Amino acid sequence: MxxxxxxxxxxxxxxxxxxxxxxxxxxxxxxxxxxxxxxxxxxxxxxxxxxxxxxxxxxxxxxxxxxxxxxxxxxxWKEHPLLPRDSYDRATARFWAKFNDEKLVPPVWTACTGEGEAQEKAKESALESLALLEKQIEGKKFFGGEQIGYLDLVLGWISYWISGVEEAGGNKVLEAEMFPSLHQWGQNFIHNPLIEECIPAREAFVAYVQYAINYFKMGDETWRENPLLPEDPFEKTMVRFWAKREANELFKHYGTHCVISAWTASRTKRHEQEKPLEAAQESLKVLNKLIEGKKLFGGEIIGFLDLVVGSLPNSWLKFLEESAGIKLFDTKRVFRWQKI
Ligand SMILES: N[C@@H](CCC(=O)N[C@@H](CS)C(=O)NCC(=O)O)C(=O)O
The missing domain is CATH 3.40.30.10 (Glutaredoxin)
Structure with missing residues (x-):
């Protein structure tokens, strides 16, 4: 095969x-x-x-x-069957899996990372969903019975992910004593060596999640007319996440490599600029990919990403080029969208 x-x-x-x-x-x-x-x-x-x-x-x-x-x-693969043998038990496991993806993951995310009324509502709904799962696991080692099964894998994220996202988002949502059976199940689950092997290192995980939140909480939340970010909190976070990633990549490449290039160019031979220039151009490719087939990053109207990266070419990148007396990028070509 x-x-x-x-x-x-x-x-x-x-x-x-x-x-x-x-x-x-x-x-x-x-x-x-x-x-x-x-x-x-x-x-x-x-x-x-x-x-x-x-x-x-x-x-x-x-x-x-x-x-x-x-x-x-x-x-x-038939080894270690994951789904129950009985068709009704299988249907039940699938029901809770769907419930997890629809009724638990989104509110937990907003409860851990959101603010104000939206956060409170999400916390309430996350805790309601967790209470229902607590009932399902009472008196059992795993949702699958004595061994880890399909539903344990679907719900397994609860055992490590929530606390990491709580830390990154700054909101405490779940305490161990609220749902003791669920907590015990999480411990049983996470201490299986095969499961543990695939759990991301805590620090890196929290840093990654922080990447996606606590950033660019700006205009759009203060002035509600013509929103720049999507309404849905999950979608909103994704856009912020990309904005941060793109801006970060840009700043990393421009900031480090362009400065080094400009600096090097003004002092040393030209071939020494090649590597940092290549790296910087890589980040431009990322931007170009994002804008492919679109008028602006925000689609037809100027949106969040346009505002985030829009000022770069004409401000300090230009300044670097001018101060070093070299041309780093064909910004007219790369940043065609900026003229719009
Ligand atoms: N319903 C999907 C959800 C997968 C999903 O949301 N993946 C996220 C990462 S956690 C992703 O790839 N996001 C990229 C994007 O939204 O562009 C599944 O169960 O596979």
Missing amino acids: GGVKLFATKESLFSSRIQWALKLKGVEYEFILEDLANKSPLLLKYNPIYKKVPVLVHGDNVVVESLVILEYIEET
């Missing part, structure tokens, strides 16, 4: 469930780390509709959507 490849990120809770399933079933696979700010052509080819991780490639078969991937894995 051919090899197994998993396009994923270490921090994605949807990716973790697939890694865990493959580990439990003893399936060898290649982990292909995606940069969601600069998705690989293969990811876009394999998941053209959602453009998300995880994506499982097994020989010529491409499977997307983590719950669907779990079912594919279960049907393809």
Whole structure:
């Protein structure tokens, strides 16, 4: 049948469930780390509709959507059965999995990272959902019974992800004593060596999540007319996340490499500029990808990303070039959108 490849990120809770399933079933696979700010052509080819991780490639078969991937894995590799034998139990497990993705993940995110009324409402709804799960796990070691099963993999994120996102977002939502059975289950789950192996290192995880929040809380939240960011808190965070990533990449490349290039150019021979220039141009490619086929980053009207990166070419990049007396980039070509 051919090899197994998993396009994923270490921090994605949807990716973790697939890694865990493959580990439990003893399936060898290649982990292909995606940069969601600069998705690989293969990811876009394999998941053209959602453009998300995880994506499982097994020989010529491409499977997307983590719950669907779990079912594919279960049907393809028979070792360590994940779903219950009984059809009603299977239906129940699938129901709670859907419940998790729809009624738990989004409110937990907003409860941990949001503010004001939206945060309070989300916390209430997250705790309601967790209370329902507490009832399901009472008196059991795992949702799957004595061994880790499908629903444990779907819910497994609760055991490490929430506390990391709470830390990054600054809101405490869940205390161990609120749901003692769920807490005990989380401990049983996380201490399985195969599960533990795929959990991202805490510090890196928190830093990654911080990347996606606590940033660019600006205009759009103060002046409500003509909102620059989408309404939905999850979508909003994603846009902020990309804005931060892009701005960060730009600043990193421009800031470090352009300064070094300009500096080097003014003092040393030209060939020494080549490497930093190449790196800086790489970040421009990322920007170009984002703007491909669009008038502006925000679509037809100026949006959040346009405001974030819009001032770069004509301000200090130009200043660097002028002060060093060299031309670093063809900014007219790269930043065509800026004229708009
Ligand atoms: N319903 C999808 C959700 C996957 C998902 O949201 N993946 C996120 C990472 S956690 C992603 O790839 N986001 C990239 C984007 O939204 O552009 C699944 O279960 O696989």
